[in-house]
Ligand code: HEM
C-alpha cells in the first residue's frame with residue numbers, strides 16, 4: 001500500500017496543527033458557530049442528534065494492521081470502544097468530544113491517517129473495488145489512480161468550497177463493485193485499441209433525494225490527462241453549479257439541466273486550456289505510485305491438492321462450507337482467496353465493530369493477509385491474499401471473534417443507515433427494522449436458498465442507506481408524525497445500475513417484515529433454476545409482488 | 555454593501571486602503587480611487603478614463619468574466635467579492651484572471667471571506683485581503699503559513715509537487 005514520504009507526512013501534521021488552532025479559536029469565541037461549521041466538516045466532524053461524530057478517511061478502503069490497531073486504541077481512549085464502518089469505506093467514531101478531536105487527529109497522523117475532507121462541500125474520499133489487485137476480472141489495479149486522485153484532491157486550493165459534496169469512484173474491473181455510476185464522477189479504467197490505459201469518464205451520478213445514474217461524458221481519456229481533466233470538470237461545477245438551493249446543488253442537477261452532451265462540451269472547452277499543462281501526469285509519477293501497489297510474495301501452490309483438502313474439510317464441516325460459499329472469493333492468483341469478514345451478525349448495527357474485534361482483525365491480517373485490511377462499501381471487511389490451505393484455520397479464528405457470519409451477499413448483509421436512533425433528519429428508525437429482518441430470516445438454509453439479495457434501508461430520502469439501489473429498498477417516511485416505510489424493488493448498483501421502483505403505499509413497521517416475506521415467497525414461486533431475486537423481478541415485473549403484498553387479508 | 559475599512563492586507567503587509575466601492579446604480583462618482591462594479595465598468599468604460607483617481611473593478615462571485623476580462627487587463631486593482639465565505643466561485647475567478655487572462659495587478663478579496671481561507675486564496679492568486687469586519691490583521695496573517703507545501707499546481711506554484719520533489 002502507499003507509504004507517506006516526508007511531504008505527505010508534513011501535510012497531515014500541519015493539518016492537525018491548523019485544526020488544533022481552529023478548535024482553540026472556536027472555543028475562545030473567536031470563530032463563530034457558522035464559520036466553524038465548514039472548518040470542522042472539512043475535518044470530518046459532524047454534530048449529530050446525540051453527540052459529535054468523527055469520520056476518518058480510509059483512502060479507497062485500504063488499511064494496514066498497524067492502522068487498524070491505532071483505530072482500536074483511539075476508540076478505547078477517546079470513544080466508547082467501538083467504531084462504525086461506513087458505506088464509503090470510511091470509519092466513524094460516534095462519541096468523540098469536540099475538544100479532543102485535535103488529539104485524535106494527531107494520533108491518526110502518527111500512522112499516516114487523517115480525516116481531511118471526509119465531510120463538507122469538498123472532494124471526498126475516492127472509493128474503489130474492495131478486491132482491487134486480486135480480482136479475476138480486473139483490467140488494471142485502480143488503487144494507484146485512487147492515490148493519485150487523493151493527492152490531487154487533498155487541500156486543492158480551488159475546490160474547498162464547492163456547491164455541494166463531491167465524490168469520485170474508480171472501477172478497474174469488468175463487474176462493478178464500487179457503484180461508480182452513482183458518484184459525481186465515475187472513472188472506469190479501459191484500454192484502447194493500442195492497449196493503452198485510459199478512463200471512460202462518467203459524471204452526474206448520485207443517490208440522495210434525486211437519485212441519478214451517471215452519464216458518459218468522455219469515452220477515452222488517456223491516463224496522463226487524468227488530473228487536468230478532473231480540474232476542468234471541477235472548475236465547471238464550481239463556477240456553474242447551483243448555490244442557492246442545497247437540494248439542487250449536486251453536479252447531477254447541473255448535468256441534467258445542461259444535458260450530458262452540453263456539460264461534456266463545457267468541460268472539453270475548459271480542458272482545452274489545461275490540457276498538457278504542468279499538472280499533466282508523467283510516467284515517473286505514475287510508476288512511482290504504482291510501485292507501492294506491487295503484489296506480495298506469493299508461494300507456488302499445488303492448487304489441485306489444496307482444493308481437495310479444502311473440499312474435504314467443507315464436507316466435514318457444514319458451517320465452514322457455508323462460509324466458503326458466501327464469504328470466500330477466488331483470486332486471480334492460484335492457491336489464494338479473498339475472505340470477507342462479516343460485520344453484520346444479527347443484533348448488531350450493520351458496520352459496527354468493537355475495539356477488541358479491530359485488534360483481532362489486525363491479528364488475522366498479520367497472520368494471513370500480509371498485514372493488509374480492506375473496507376467495503378457494503379460495510380464489511382475483506383482480507384485478501386489468503387493461502388487457501390489456511391482458510392480453515394482463519395475461519396475458526398474469525399468465528400470466535402464473531403466475524404464469520406456466513407451471510408455475505410444475502411438478505412442479512414444489509415446496508416442500513418443510522419436512522420432515527422441517531423440521526424436528526426430521520427423520518428423513521430432503520431436499525432430496528434434491520435434487526436427485525438435478521439431475526440425473521442434466521443434460518444440459514446432458507447437464506448442460502450434465496451441466494452444473492454441486496455436489501456438496503458434508509459431512514460429518510462437522503463438515502464444514506466442506498467435504498468434506491470437495493471434489490472429490495474426500504475425507505476422511512478413520515479405519515480402525520482408516525483414512522484412508516486415505503487418499499488422499492490429492482491434497484492441495482494452494478495454495471496447495469498438501476499434505481500428501484502416504488503411497490504405501493506407505505507407500510508407500518510409491523511407490516512414491513514411480513515411484506516418482505518411475501519416478496520420472497522413470490523420470488524421463490526416464480527424463479528427459474530438458479531435465477532436470482534433481481535433477475536426474477538426483471539423478468540416478471542412488479543405486479544405479482546404488488547398483488548401479494550397488498551392483497552386484502554383472507 | 556461593504557464597509558470602507560481603512561486597513562487591509564496586501565502582499566503580507568498591513569496597509570491603508572484608498573479605494574472606495576461604487577455600486578452599479580450610483581449616479582455620481584466619488585473623488586479619489588474607486589472600485590466600480592463590473593456592470594458599471596462595462597457601461598461607462600470611456601467616461602472612466604477621465605476620472606481623476608485610480609479606477610479598479612470589483613466582480614461579484616457569480617459574474618462570468620469571459621466577456622470582459624480583456625478590457626480590465628490594465629486596471630491597477632481587481633476586487634472579487636465573497637457574498638458568503640462558503641461561496642467558492644471566487645477561487646476559480648482569481649485563478650482564471652491570473653492564469654488565463656494574464657492579469658498582473660492587485661487581486662483583492664472583499665466581502666465575507668474568513669482568515670482560515672487565506673492559505674488557499676493566496677494559492678489561487680489573491681494578493682490583497684480586505685476583511686468585512688475589523689479583525690487583528692497581524693494575527694490573521696499567520697494563516698498564510700498553514701502549510702509549507704502543496705500537491706497541486708496553482709498560481710503561487712506552477713509545478714505540481716510530483717515534478718518538483720519526486
Ligand atoms: C448520523 C447522521 C447522518 C446524517 C444527518 C446524514 C445526512 C446525510 C444527508 C443530508 C445526505 C444527503 C446528501 C445529499 O443530498 O447529497 C446524506 C447522504 C449520504 N450519506 Fe449520510 N448522514 C448520516 C450518517 C451517515 C452514515 C453513518 C453513513 C454511512 C454508513 C452515511 C452515508 C451516506 C451516503 C453514502 C450518502 C449518499 C451520498 C450520495 O448521494 O451519493 N450517512 N447523508
Ligand code: SF4
Nearest residue numbers: 417423426459460464
Ligand atoms: S438516510 Fe436519512 S435518516 Fe438515514 S442517516 Fe441519512 S439522513 Fe439520517
